Amino acid sequence: MGVKIEVFRMMLYLSFPVTMFWISNQAEYFEEYIVKRKREIFPPGEELQRRELEAFKERMRARKEQRMLKSLSAESEN
Incomplete structure (x- = not known):
């Protein structure tokens, strides 16, 4: 009887996460x-919010480019 209960428990332990993954x-x-x-x-x-978000992304991209250019120019000077 011990092996059968262990097999049942193992099937339960494996089937629950697999089933939840499949459902989700x-x-x-x-x-x-x-x-x-x-x-x-x-x-x-919300068109205004979308434009503000795009402008913010563009500012962040430009700021990142400036930092990269500064670091590259500092490296080339050394």
Whole structure:
């Protein structure tokens, strides 16, 4: 009887995470919960917010480029 209970426990331990992984990766679940929640938090119709975000990204990219140029020029001087 001991081997049968151990096999059952091992199947239970393995099947639970595999089942949860399979359920959580279903396309319907993803669309229903994740995408809808993201659209609630970040509404797609906010044109002003999108432009501000794009401007912020551009400023960060330019700042990063300036830092890289400074570090390269400092290295070339040495």
